[in-house]
Amino acid sequence: MSVVETLREFSEVWKLFSEIPDDATLNVELASLYLGISVKSLARYRQNGGGPAYIQYQVENSKARNQRVNYLLKDLRAWRDNHKVQNTMHAAQIRGLTFTSLTDLCEPHPFWLSNFSGQKIISHALTTSDDLFRKLLSEPNVDIVWISVEQAIFKEWENKNERIIWHNIFITILNNLSYASEAAQERYTMNDVLGN
Template structure:
């Protein structure tokens, strides 16, 4: 049983989080859950920077990759506070959730998926990193809700609970496509102009 499944069974988990003091330490799994990101994403933040501060216990007889990593809850709270977003477009500007190229839309992203026993098709509810805190907490307690990783490209061809939630990501993809097309056209005009000027010089 993974961490999300375990904590979903604890109805008081978020109440406990609110009662835990800032100087309490959390494991990597719990830190990732609290932030709403994957353990792998949290590891990338440690490697590349930009993530919350963490504690790494040094040990002379252990390899660095085997050393235990912990996070202070207060540091996680502060980091989350700086990454609050107003809407999906704003969310796209947050470090770790930036869409500037088509490749960004093929990278795995965490989405809340709802399993409907009366329907053979699962439905996407929202992107986990743009889900409001209150909704995120409520979803943790739902038996039919899980965080699943797939690309935005894949997500757009799946069923969604809300057409308006899907529309945000559809519009975001369209905005990036428009920017790429415009940039490509500008580059093409530049190449044509250079070719024309070079032909005159010859």
């Protein structure tokens, strides 16, 4: 079952979140669903920092590394609200989608894909607004595919303005790497000339 199908099955859960009290605890799966990020992303936030505050219960006489983790709904709401953005480039920076290497461009990312119009990319799933996310979620001919930015920019896009953002990111990274390589090469050349 695809991620979109799973989310569609749980569409009633979205309504329930508004009725849950702020001090209610949610397990990792529900926290992931509420925030719209993967369980693995939450685990990375717990390991590396920057994510929502969480509660970790220590199990007596256990040396296991993965103890039971829960989140308070109010902490999830606060963390989510601190990540509101004004445009897609700001969203890319907030969501960690600022790329610095070729490897970053080759990692799989979630992109919305329309099967209705000949499999065209709609947008990066992490940079769409909540309203558009919900709308796309209800579309039967739309799915999420995990592909690299490199693959995405060579696919057909529904909206040229959405594509240009990723084109510019791709070109900027390539140019920056080219300049960095040129600078490193010049340093070696200068060392040879100066006898260092």
